[in-house]
Amino acid sequence: MSAFADPAAKEVLKGLFARSVERFTLDNGLTVLHVQDSSAQLVSAQVWVRTGSIHEGPFTGAGLSHYLEHMLFKGTETRKGPAISEEVQAAGGNINAYTTFDRTVYHIDGPSEATSTFLDILADICFRSTLPQEEVQKERDVILREIDMGLDDPDRQVARSTFESAFLVHPYRHPVIGHREIFEAVTEPDLRDYYNARYAPNNSVLVLAGDITTPDARKLAEKHFSNFRMRRIESPYIPTEPAQLSRRTNHAIGDYNIVRGVLAFPIPSLWDANSPSLDILATCLGGGESSILWQRLREEQKLVHYIDTSCWNPGTSGLFWVSFYCLPENQNSVEEAVLETLEATTKEGIAPALLTKAVRQAIVGEVNSRKTMSGQAARLGLSEVVVGEPEYARSYFQRLEDVTPESVSGLIKSKLLNGRHTLCTLGPAPQAPRVQTKPKTTKDTREFEEVSLEGGATLLLQQDGSLPKVHCKAVCLGGPLYESNGQRGITELLSTMLTKDAGDRDAKTVTECIENVGGTFTGFGGNNTFGIAVEVLKSDQKLALDLLTEAILRPQFAENTFVTERDSQVAELRESEDEIGTFGGRRLRQRFFGEHPYNVGTQGLVEDLASLTPTDISAHWQKLICPGNLVLSLSGDFDRESAIAQLETLLSQMNRNSFIPENSCFEGPQETGHHHEYMEREQAVVFQAYPDIGVTDSALHSTNILADLLNGMSSRLFNEVREKRSLAYYVGAGRVLGIETGMFYLYAGTAPDQAKEVYQQFDLEIQRLANGDINLDELSRSKARLKTSKRMQQQTAGSRALEAALNKLYGLPINDFINYDSRTEAVKVEDIQGILQQRIVTQDPLCLTVSRGPK
Incomplete structure (x- = not known):
């Protein structure tokens, strides 16, 4: 069976890869990648330096690469520190940078008419930085505070312990930011020597994506980067990680409300023939709500509130990553349940429909990566710097044509069920008190066209053929102003429930329908509104509007789904309470707004959610989703006439409840x-x-x-x-x-x-x-x-x-x-x-x- 049986998917890829990528090299060794996209007058300019935390040699674990990323904004031979961001913003741009294990990237996004200015600034900071001595100590203190922040972030903590346990000798085991003790020993000469050794044009890649022609891209690259000299680049010794021979564990405890966990399985390099198949396996097992692990561990066994699977593979070796959140009492059962599910999958096989869904999601992911100029540039940089092939995406999808259910499920036995995985968890001590809840039984026109529909609802339409995607939102007034005391958080729960059981489809079928075509169907909410959104490829417009129609007209609010989603929202609340910034923001809101409805955020209160029933959700739906409070907004490459006809049918069947907007009058802060x-x-x-x-x-x-x-x-x-x-x-x-x-x-x-x-x-x-x-x-x-x-x-x-x-x-x-x-x-x-x-x-x-x- 070909995973590419869908002709529409092939056509999408054909259209994506039709846009040519220009690659050339300056005399000093700087590689330049350029793709032209004139759908908006924007450009993303990025310099990818081939240096990260794994390249720090004798300073491994010091975070030199990250330190330098901070310091390159402190001044150059021609610009003082503050002038760098000021000049970028004066031209309408945004500048930032990030550091990973194997690269440091400096990027500016802004209007294409300022491309020359952006390139001049990037060249200046990357190759003419002065690393002012007085700034070195200041930035040291800033980074020490950032290290403390990482220690306060439970998700970073469990990821860090996973890397430390899964890698024994490879520099991947050290955090990119460095260890405090090693970082504190870094001197200003150490930093300067590392900069001089690693920052050179022949160790860098310039990426340009946006409204600029190839001749202009070449001309500007020569103008701003050709004066820097090629230098000798020494390759630091990076030890090869020995094969993992047995199971490893790392269990950490602290002042937390829930358990965060990771199961990490060693996988081969990005160049391995099985690499694309492992990505597809990850999607089948844990990519979305119709995936195997989500359905079995969350929906059926109710062991976790969240679980997903991905391949982390930066090149030479990687990890097949299963992450989950669960209640403390379920912590000891999750690993066994995951392994049992993997074993069952090898026997039952992977359904062809699930494989097709995974491949289609990969295609949609490729489309989504090209939505913005920044995304396109990042995609090119990743292919060039990490893989060494700017056209890697094209060959990647060609390799997927040979993927079969048998070849994918066979990888479970050979790569995952070999007893050589790592389990890391972070959660409360066994005796720690914890909250528990008991469940009850192109450049198309940017203007929108307004179409008035029967009963008072509104349809907004905007044609845009720049990508073969259709996006539709159904939006209503709602949120805290429309929630009574004792029901805080009900609107957000409603928005989630609307994307589950509806009409003749149960929640699993709805999820399979949307994920099989690589689409998304989600609920969302804010302080003043809520709604649902669906996005698909243009060939799936009818399915998208069918799902939207059923969700609005015939939601079922099934008891089992309600309990699962209610408990998941409670778990998310408890999880976020572990993060000091979120904790403080909630307390600030409560003290400021007092008794006003804005005193509680959209997720609500644990005690209120625990008391809700499906009947409450249904009443809230009837109160808020009515023609006078509904706006349907459609943007993308859609068929106008069929969309209007389908949505008019929807509105003709809606209830005719009247809607009265709430008053949000607020006299002033409750506390000062x-x-x-x-x-x-x-x-x-x-x-x-x-x-x-x-x-x-x-x-x-x-x-x-x-x-x-x-x-x-x-x-x-x-x-x-x-x-x-x-x-x-x-x-x-x-x-x-x-x-x-x-x-x-x-x-x-x-x-x-x-x-x-x-x-x-x-x-x-x-x-x-x-x-x-x-x-x-x-x-x-x-x-x-x-x-x-x-x-x-x-x-x-x-x-x-x-x-x-x-x-x-x-x-x-x-x-x-x-x-x-x-x-x-x-x-x-x-x-x-x-x-x-x-x-x-x-x-x-x-x-x-x-x-x-x-x-």
Whole structure:
């Protein structure tokens, strides 16, 4: 059987690979990859340096590569540190970087007309950095705080212990950021020597994707990068990991609510003939809700709240990774259940339909990776730097043509059921108290067309043929304002339940239908709205709208599904309570909003969810999903007439319940002044909160700029708190936006003994802005960044569909985004000053510190 029996899938791949990739090399050895995409006036420029934590030689475990990534933003021979991000943002771009085991990547996304500026900056920071001595110590303190953050993050902790256990000699066993003790011993000369040894044009790749021609790409690459000299690159010794011979375990305990676990199986290199088949096996076993492990361990045995499977394979060797969340009492049963399921699968085989679904999902994943310029550039860089073949994706899918159910299931026996896996878990101590719940029994037009349907519902349509995808959202007003006391979190649970049992299909059948075609069908929610979204290839439009119709008209709210999803939402709540930032954000919200419905987030409260029943969900559905509160928004490469006909049929069958919008009036913060919450973590998180306006307020663009002025690496707040004073690893501003009101807050991750100083800097910065002390360059950079962010957001059909639907529900013009640039440009310093003085800084703020309790 050919896994490519679907002709539509073949056509999709044929169209994707028709776009040519240009590859050339400069005289100094710099490899350049370019793909032209003129669907938006954007470009992604990326420099991939072939150096990561596995290349640090005698400094293995020190995190030199990550340290350098930070330092390259501190100044060059021609630019001071702050000027780097300021210049990028002034041109409308966003700059960032990341480090992994085998590479360090610097990337700028922004308007294509600024490509020359972006390349000049990337060349400057990569090959002319001065590594200022005074910044080395400052950034050391910042990274030490980042290391503490990693120790506070339970997901990072269980991943770290997995790598340490699965790899005994290979540098993969060391965290990319380094070990604190080894990192602290790094000197400024060590850092400079590593930079000089590894950062050279002949050890780097420049990737350009976007609205730029190949001749222009070649010309600009020569202009900005050809003056750097080729250098000798020494390849550090990287020991080969010996074969794992037996089972290994690592069980860690701490102050956690649930158990996080990983089962890791050694797998061969990316160049192994079985590599694509292992990816397909991972999807069959744990890729989605119709997968084998999800169905057996979550739906049938109810041992886990979440489980997924993936192949982590950076090149030479990798891990077949099974991750799960479960309650403490189920911890000892999960490993056995996974292995029993693998054994059963070898005997029962993998259904051809499941294999076809997995292959189709791989195709859809390839399509999705090309939604944005940044995604396309990243795909090219990965193929070149990690695999060594820019056209790797084409050959990868050619190799998948030989995949069969027998060849895939055979890998279970040879690669997974050999007794040589690693089990790592992180959870509470056996005696630790824990919360338990008892279940009850192209450049097409960007404007949307508005079509009024029977009964008062609205259909919004936007044709876009740039990718063969169709995205449809059904959106309603809902969320905290529409939830009564004792039912907090019911709207989010409703949005999940709508994508499960509906009409004649049970939850498993719905999942199989959408995953078999490589689509997605999800629920979503926010402070003011909720809905469901479906995305498929264009050939599956009818199926997508069928599923959407059934979900809206005939949801079943089956008892078994309800219990599973309710308990899963409770588990997610408990899991997020382990993260200090989320914990603090929830407590801040409760103290700020008091009795107002916005005092609780969309996931709700554990005790409220525990008391809900399917009847409650059904009543909530009838209350909120009615024609007067429903907007259907469709974007992509769809057939207009058949979509309208199908959705008109939907609306003709809906209930005719009337809908009354809720009032979100809020008088002001329930609490002000300084307060403390305790959590046993290494770091402290501080918050300072003020009243905010709502999403429909005419001053929204002014507050958007205000928030931007307080965010990002070029903000004065960032430079003062992190760069100059080394008080925090991260610092910025956030918002809880309601329809007519909200909460505006500053936050920072700091050391417990530095919280007071951070609050002082918060006060100084807010006072500066309230006094109107904003220079025009600062304002201009913020506007450019916001306009580019909007342009980048508009790349995906899902984002466009959601924004148009929200505008309709909020009483705004559906194509209001068209005016975004002009309204952003119209904001003056006086507008920001006025909104601060008159609407935000009207009383003392609420300040909340979350840190260790007194000893």
